[in-house]
Amino acid sequence: MKTSEVDFRFPVIGFTTDEDIWGWPDLDTLTKCGSMTLKDRMQDGMELIDADGRRWRVLSVTRTGRAGPLLSLARLLGAPPQSRIEHELEALEPVSLKEVQARARASIKAHPEFWSEGEEGRDAELRNRLADVDGVTTIGSLLETLGLDTFESY
Template identity: 90%
Template sequence: MKTSQVDFAFPVIGFTTDEDIWGWPDLDRLTKCGSLTLKDRMQDGMEIIASDGRRWRVLSVTRTGRAEPLLSLRRLLGAPPQSRIEHELEALEPVTLKEVQARARASIKAHPDFWSEGEEGREAELRNRLADVDRVTAIGSLVDTLGLDTFESY
């Protein structure tokens, strides 16, 4: 199935094969990315998890066109171009909030540099981030709680 065929419960989160975590507030942002994402196939194998626990594995990503006009303000300010994409998805068994929290904690531990401002105070920052994950009461709230990034700039 294609991204456009799924009625996602937004926001959604994604876990890439290298244990990184991403988030999207809506379909527009989920289906937009920068050139590096396509070139490096960063989303291949990623799992997308909707706010209601349904999930899918990304089998492939296809560029379907530009995500913005050539003369957009972003482009005029030197931002990299963005592509509109569609994912080929495989439905997987739904997951619980506890399972998603465990994966989010594993992601934070796997990429401590993403979650702290440097060596000094790193342990406290990471503890705070892990505690933030433990406090969420809904899968979708991880997007805002952790300030998850999209692939638009990559």
């Protein structure tokens, strides 16, 4: 199935094969990425989980066109060009909030450099981020709680 065929309940959380965590507030941002994402196949194998716990694996990503106008303020200021994309997805069994929290915790532990400003104070920052994950009451609230990034700039 394709991204456009799924009735996602946003926000959507994504876990890449290298245990990184991403998030999208809407379909527009989910289907938009920078050139590095496509070149490095960063989304291949990623799991998407919507706010209801429904889950899909990304089998492939296809560029379908340009996202946004050729000339825009962002492009003039040096922002990388963005592509519109479509995912080929495989439906998986749904997951619970507890399972998503465990994966988010594992992601933070796998990439501590993404979650702290530097070596000094890193342990305290990571403990705070892990506590933030433990405190969420919905899958969708992880996006805002963790301030998850999209692939638009990559």
